[in-house]
Amino acid sequence: MPINIDRLWKRLERLAAIGADAAGGTSRFTYTPEYVEAKDLVTGWMKEAGLTVRTDAAGNTIGRIDGRNAEAPAVLLGSHIDTVQNGGRFDGPVGVLGAIEAVQLAVESGILFSHPVEVVVFVEEEGGRFGSSLLGSRAMMGQLPEDILQRTDKNGVTLAQAMKGAGLDHERLHDAVRQPADISAYLEMHIEQGTVLDSLGRRVGVVTDIAGPFFLNLTIRGRAGHAGATPMDRRQDALVAAAEIISAAESMARESSSALVMTVGRISVKPGAINIIPGEVVMSVDIRDVDKGRRDNAAAALRHRIGEICLSRGVECRVEELLNVPPVPLSARVIGAIATACRELGLPEKRLVSGAGHDAQVLAQFVDAGMIFLRSKNGISHAPEEWTDKEDIHWGTEVLYRSLLALAK
Numbered sequence: 001m002p003i004n005i006d007r008l009w010k011r012l013e014r015l016a017a018i019g020a021d022a023a024g025g026t027s028r029f030t031y032t033p034e035y036v037e038a039k040d041l042v043t044g045w046m047k048e049a050g051l052t053v054r055t056d057a058a059g060n061t062i063g064r065i066d067g068r069n070a071e072a073p074a075v076l077l078g079s080h081i082d083t084v085q086n087g088g089r090f091d092g093p094v095g096v097l098g099a100i101e102a103v104q105l106a107v108e109s110g111i112l113f114s115h116p117v118e119v120v121v122f123v124e125e126e127g128g129r130f131g132s133s134l135l136g137s138r139a140m141m142g143q144l145p146e147d148i149l150q151r152t153d154k155n156g157v158t159l160a161q162a163m164k165g166a167g168l169d170h171e172r173l174h175d176a177v178r179q180p181a182d183i184s185a186y187l188e189m190h191i192e193q194g195t196v197l198d199s200l201g202r203r204v205g206v207v208t209d210i211a212g213p214f215f216l217n218l219t220i221r222g223r224a225g226h227a228g229a230t231p232m233d234r235r236q237d238a239l240v241a242a243a244e245i246i247s248a249a250e251s252m253a254r255e256s257s258s259a260l261v262m263t264v265g266r267i268s269v270k271p272g273a274i275n276i277i278p279g280e281v282v283m284s285v286d287i288r289d290v291d292k293g294r295r296d297n298a299a300a301a302l303r304h305r306i307g308e309i310c311l312s313r314g315v316e317c318r319v320e321e322l323l324n325v326p327p328v329p330l331s332a333r334v335i336g337a338i339a340t341a342c343r344e345l346g347l348p349e350k351r352l353v354s355g356a357g358h359d360a361q362v363l364a365q366f367v368d369a370g371m372i373f374l375r376s377k378n379g380i381s382h383a384p385e386e387w388t389d390k391e392d393i394h395w396g397t398e399v400l401y402r403s404l405l406a407l408a409k
C-alpha cells in the first residue's frame, strides 16, 4: 500500500508528546501554549505536504491546495487535535495526520486534483476547555450561540480572552463563517470509540449516521425523614423514585430495536446521610438515537413514565432540557466513495453508526459529509489506554486516500 505509514506513525508519536501528562495521557486544551505548539507542528507537516496554510478567525488551521479549477468547491478533510483531560493520542490526531498523509501522497504521486483540497484542524472539538464542543466547526458553519464569547474555562478565563491570548481577534469570530456552496464534501477519519469493529475483528468501518445527544436534567423532590423512625409505607423517598426511573430508562433502551441508548451518568442525593431518607435527587439522562423522531418519541415516553413513577411514589419531579442536538444522516455520495474504497482494498464493508459527536455532524447539516471509523481496542477512548493499531491506521488512511481521489480528482 502506498501510504507512508511510518511517517504518519512518527508524527502521531511526536504530537502525543505535546501536552503529555504524568498519568500517561495527553491533556491539550484549545488556545493554550501546548495547543499552539501542537498546531505549529501540524502546520509544518501541512507545508511539507504541499499545502498553503492559514488560520481562520476562530483559530481553525486550514491547509489548502488548489486543483485545476480554483473556483470549484473544496473537498475538506479534517478532525481535531484538542483533547479531553488526560485523553488519548488517537482521538482527533489520526484524522488530521491521516488527511495530511493522504494529500502528501497525492502530491508526491503527481496527482492533480480538479477540486481544491483542504485539511482542517477544528478547534475545541472536545469542549475540554470551555465545555462548548464542536466550536470550530460550528464557527465555520455559522452555528455559534450569541453568548459564546462569554463562556469561561475553569479558571474564569473567557473564550474572548483566551482567543486574544492565542493571537486571535474575537471581534472577527464571525469571519470564520463559510458558505456551504464553497464546500463540495467533508470527510473525517476517526477512531470508533466503541466496540463494534473490535468485537467483529474489523479494521475499518463506514459511518452512516451520527446520533444526536438529548440531555435531560431531573430534580426529584420527596421528603427527608429519619431512617429509623419512618415506616416504609409513610415515605416519599426521592432516591427510590430515581432508581425506578433509571431502571425504566434502561429497559426502554434495551427493548428498543433501534440504535436508542439511554444513560444516567450523574446523580446527587440530598441530604446524603446514612440515616436520613433521601429528600432530593438531581440527575441527568442522556438519550441518543440516529433517528430524530424515534429519539424524541423515546424522550417523550420516558418523560411520561417519569410522571407515572413520581405520582405513584408521592414525589415531585421537574424535568429540564439541557441539550438537544439533532442526529444527522451522512451523505450517500460520500458513504459510496468510502464503501467503494473498502471494496477495492478487499476490506469487508462494515457500516455502523456513530454514538459520539464529531465535527462531521455539524458539516453534515449543510454539505455532503462522511466518516471512516478505525477499530478502537476494547472500545476505550478519552483515556491513556485508548489504542488503535498502526496496521489499522494504515488501512484506514488508504481508504481515506482513495475516497479523497474519488471525491476530488
Ligand SMILES: [Zn+2]
Binding pocket: 080, 091, 092, 125, 190
Ligand atoms: Zn474526536
